[in-house]
Amino acid sequence: MVEIKLTNTRTRSKERFAPIDPQDVRMYLCGPTVYDRAHLGNARPVVVFDVLYRLLRHVYGEDRVTYVRNFTDVDDKINASALARQQAGDPRPLEELIRERTEETIGWYHADMDALGALRPDHEPRATDYIPQMISMIEALIAKGHAYAAEGHVLFDVRSFPAYGRLSGRSVDDMIAGARVEVAPFKRDPMDFVLWKPSSDEEPGWESPWGRGRPGWHIECSAMSAALLGESFDIHGGGIDLQFPHHENEIAQSCCAHPHEDFARVWLHNEMLQVEGKKMSKSLGNFFTVRDLLDQGIPGEVIRYVFLMTHYRKPMDWTAEKVAEATKTLDTLYEVVGETSPDRSQAPNPEVVAALADDLNSSAALHALIRQAGAIRPGDTAAAAGLKRSAGLLGLLPMTGGEWRRLKSGGIDLSGLGARLQELRIAAKASKDFSAVDALKSALLAAGVEVRMTAAGVDLAPGAGFDAEAVEALK
RNA sequence: GGCGGGUUGGCGGAGAGGUUACGCAGCGGAUUGCAAAUCCGUGAAGACCGGUUCGAUUCCGGUACCCGCCUCCA
Numbered sequence: 001m002v003e004i005k006l007t008n009t010r011t012r013s014k015e016r017f018a019p020i021d022p023q024d025v026r027m028y029l030c031g032p033t034v035y036d037r038a039h040l041g042n043a044r045p046v047v048v049f050d051v052l053y054r055l056l057r058h059v060y061g062e063d064r065v066t067y068v069r070n071f072t073d074v075d076d077k078i079n080a081s082a083l084a085r086q087q088a089g090d091p092r093p094l095e096e097l098i099r100e101r102t103e104e105t106i107g108w109y110h111a112d113m114d115a116l117g118a119l120r121p122d123h124e125p126r127a128t129d130y131i132p133q134m135i136s137m138i139e140a141l142i143a144k145g146h147a148y149a150a151e152g153h154v155l156f157d158v159r160s161f162p163a164y165g166r167l168s169g170r171s172v173d174d175m176i177a178g179a180r181v182e183v184a185p186f187k188r189d190p191m192d193f194v195l196w197k198p199s200s201d202e203e204p205g206w207e208s209p210w211g212r213g214r215p216g217w218h219i220e221c222s223a224m225s226a227a228l229l230g231e232s233f234d235i236h237g238g239g240i241d242l243q244f245p246h247h248e249n250e251i252a253q254s255c256c257a258h259p260h261e262d263f264a265r266v267w268l269h270n271e272m273l274q275v276e277g278k279k280m281s282k283s284l285g286n287f288f289t290v291r292d293l294l295d296q297g298i299p300g301e302v303i304r305y306v307f308l309m310t311h312y313r314k315p316m317d318w319t320a321e322k323v324a325e326a327t328k329t330l331d332t333l334y335e336v337v338g339e340t341s342p343d344r345s346q347a348p349n350p351e352v353v354a355a356l357a358d359d360l361n362s363s364a365a366l367h368a369l370i371r372q373a374g375a376i377r378p379g380d381t382a383a384a385a386g387l388k389r390s391a392g393l394l395g396l397l398p399m400t401g402g403e404w405r406r407l408k409s410g411g412i413d414l415s416g417l418g419a420r421l422q423e424l425r426i427a428a429k430a431s432k433d434f435s436a437v438d439a440l441k442s443a444l445l446a447a448g449v450e451v452r453m454t455a456a457g458v459d460l461a462p463g464a465g466f467d468a469e470a471v472e473a474l475k
Numbered sequence: 476g477g478c479g480g481g482u483u484g485g486c487g488g489a490g491a492g493g494u495u496a497c498g499c500a501g502c503g504g505a506u507u508g509c510a511a512a513u514c515c516g517u518g519a520a521g522a523c524c525g526g527u528u529c530g531a532u533u534c535c536g537g538u539a540c541c542c543g544c545c546u547c548c549a
Contacts, residue, residue, distance in 0.1 A: 030549075038549090045549050075547070168544085174477050175545065194547090217547040239549030240479080246547080271480065272543055279542075309488070309498090315481065315542065322487065325499055335512095355489090364489055367497040378513095425508095434508060445511070452512045459512085 002059045004357045006235070007313060009243060009267040010167055014359055017266065019234050025060050026233035027052070028225045028264065030242055031069040031124070034105035035077045037289040038112050040303075040318060041273040041280055045239050047304055047395075048270045048312040048360065050118040052235070054393050055356045058348070067121040068228050070221060071109075073102040074127050074214055079203055094202055102126075112290040115300030117395040123228050127220035131206045134215045134223040137257050138195045138208075146256040149210050150186035152198035158191045161252045167267065168244035193249050195219050218249035225264075226254065236264030240271055270312040276319055299407055301396065302326045308362040308394060324464055327408075329370065331463070333397060334404040336373045336384055341400075342392055343385035352390045365394055405461055410468045414449065414460040417474060421451070422458040440474070447471045 004017040019025040029049045032042055049067070056065045082097035090097060110120075127134075138154050141147035146160045158164045158172055165171050176190050194216035199205030205212040225233065231254070238247065247267065254263040272279075275286040293303055305326035310316040351368035355361045369391055376383040391397035399407070405414075421444070424437040444451050447470035450463035 032549080033547080041549050043549085048549095072547095077547080169478055170545075171477090237549095241544060241548060244478085244545065270549070272549075274542075277541085281548095311489080313480080314488095317487090319487085321499090325487070329498070358490090361489070363487095364497085367489075370498065429508075432508080438509075441510075450512060451510080453507075453510085454512085455507095461512085463511090 002353055002357050004055065004059060005359050006266055006268060007359050008265075009269050015266070017234075019060070020232060020265070022060055023064055025056050025065045025235075026229040027056070027065070027067050027235035027237070028221070028229055028233060029067070029069040029121070029236075030221055030238035030246065031071050032105075032109055033072040033075045033077065034102045034109065035075065035081055036105065037291050038109055039280065039287065039289050040275070040293070041239070043113070043116055043290050043303065044273050044307055044312075044316065045237065045270050046113050046118050047116060047307045048268075048362075049237055050116075050395055051308070051356065051360060051362060051393075052237075052268070053119060053121075054395060055353075055360070058353070058393060059357075066123070066229060067119075068123045068125065068225065069121040070224050071102070071106055071124060071126045072217075072220060073106075074204060074220070075217070078102060083202065095204060098204060108291070112294070112300075115294055116290065116304050117301055117398055119395075125224045125228060127215070127224070130220060130223050130227060131215065133227050134219045135196075135206075135208050137219065137223050137226070137253065140257045141195065141253065144256060144259075146252075147195055148188065152211050152213065153184075153186065153194055154196040154210055155187060155192040156195055156249065156252060156256075157188060158193070158252065159189050161256055163255070164191075164252050165248065167248050167251055170244065170248075193218065193245065195253070218246055219253060221246075222250050222253040222257070225250075226258065231258040231261035231263070233264055235266045235268060237268035237270070240269040243267075243269055268312075271315045274315055274317045277317055280318075297410065298323060299327075299330075299404075301330060301398070304395060305330060305366075308366055308396075311363055312360055327464060329366075330396075330404070331461070333369070333373050333387070333391065334399075334401040336376050337388050337391075337397055338381070338384055338401045340381050340384040340388060342388040342397075343382070344389065346386045346389050348393050349386070349390035352393055356393060362394065369394070369396070408466060409462040409471075410466075412462075412468055412471055414462070414471070417444065417449075417471070418458045418460040421453075421460070425453065425458065443474055444471075447474065 005014050006017050007014045029045060032038055053065060053067045078098055078101060082094050082101055085097050086094055138147060141156065147154055147156050172191050196208060196210055196213050196215055198211055198213045203214065205214050251263060274280065278284055278286060280287050294300060302323060306318065306322045307316065309322060309326065349368055349372050352365045355364035355368055372390060373387055376387060388397050421437065421440050424440060428434045428437045441451050444460065448463050448466035449471060450461045452459040
């Protein structure tokens with residue numbers, strides 16, 4: 001059995017991973033609030049946890065891992081976007097506009113994450129399907145003296161949970177000293193957070209013991225993880241920005257509602273994403289979604305590869321240079337892989353497994369993969385199938401070399417141009433006049449086509465800077 | 476102010492207290508009508524200042540700079 005080590009934010013140390021039940025390893029990832037397209041930063045934890053999911057499935061068995069990632073479909077940003085559409089003249093009721101928006105966003109999310117090669121989790125619960133569970137959890141917290149109702153709200157009493165702040169290394173007093181928010185008068189303590197809040201007639205709401213209202217931000221993850229994974233489970237993750245307050249609050253809710261359970265044993269947090277050395281933000285103009293990149297013709301697998309180049313606990317910088325490097329490396333790997341299918345009977349490269357087992361060192365795993373590819377002699381299809389098998393652990397090389405080329409060329413068939421170049425070349429060798437063949441070759445290179453002329457013939461492949469329009473013009 | 480992350484060769488990016496990371500780019504060579512692609516070979520590092528040690532880029536302390544969180548952003 002491969003020994004997996006993971007850095008647990010809770011203990012701030014790298015620990016040997018031992019599942020509660022090896023027959024059912026359980027992990028939860030905080031998913032998106034579905035009000036808009038996923039931006040690039042949203043995709044990092046998805047890819048990181050997808051690799052972890054694949055690793056766990058490899059080690060413990062494909063049907064021995066349960067992966068839950070939620071959709072938060074009740075949120076003020078969703079309400080605001082629906083309200084804006086209504087005010088813009090849409091006659092439909094708000095509830096319908098909200099449902100349409102969340103359905104649409106979930107569809108986008110699936111399409112975009114699928115493009116990154118992320119496996120779908122086993123469960124993708126929606127917060128609105130778990131309102132009764134949230135209400136009963138809140139009732140339990142009130143009954144146990146950890147929460148109180150005030151002016152239609154229900155608040156969690158942070159002073160009732162001595163461990164509050166432990167995950168993020170903060171003390172309640174320090175946080176109050178640095179707090180910049182205005183404190184609602186009905187809070188017993190400034191750090192108390194909302195479990196339930198009242199809804200106006202225009203806002204979505206559910207009947208509850210505290211009147212018509214809706215849940216606060218954090219309770220849905222506590223309720224859904226308990227419902228689908230149990231009150232104790234193995235791994236809980238998300239971006240490091242969720243460490244506080246979201247995960248801190250989840251811990252407070254879950255541990256107080258289920259005091260005899262552990263909640264999540266291992267907390268994994270990925271560091272943030274930057275773009276060309278700066279934080280991605282709308283004001284800096286470097287904000288973009290996964291879909292933006294896909295529409296620019298950057299294959300999802302390239303985006304995935306760029307993510308994997310950096311260890312998940314380090315800040316990751318998205319740069320055009322990395323895109324080029326990732327593309328080039330994938331070209332090379334797909335060249336080796338050719339038309340082979342992954343060989344499931346072969347064990348994956350132990351170096352790749354060992355790198356991933358060591359706190360998901362995807363960068364080292366990638367280099368092990370490259371070394372493996374470099375050792376494969378042309379025509380060794382068994383070795384190529386083994387490479388594909390290993391790459392599968394990283395979610396890479398899911399297609400054939402030919403499919404990769406077609407994807408990169410936007411479906412343009414280069415074989416006709418290749419044949420023409422070969423004819424010109426044969427004629428030129430006889431006539432010693434190479435001007436025609438050189439002209440076509442230069443034009444192809446300028447259009448981003450790799451031209452490979454060997455004794456066997458001519459082979460054309462889409463390369464860096466492939467320009468579909470320029471290639472069409474040459475036809 | 477509180478908490479956390481980072482700083483490695485031209486670029487990206489890991490591990491390891493002493494032995495080549497690796498990739499890209501560069502350089503040299505093979506190959507080619509010329510190239511491209513490919514193959515072979517190759518130089519180059521550890522922010523700064525101290526400490527521990529026979530020996531530190533790796534451990535400890537400090538400094539500087541960059542970044543994030545503390546505000547329902549992964």
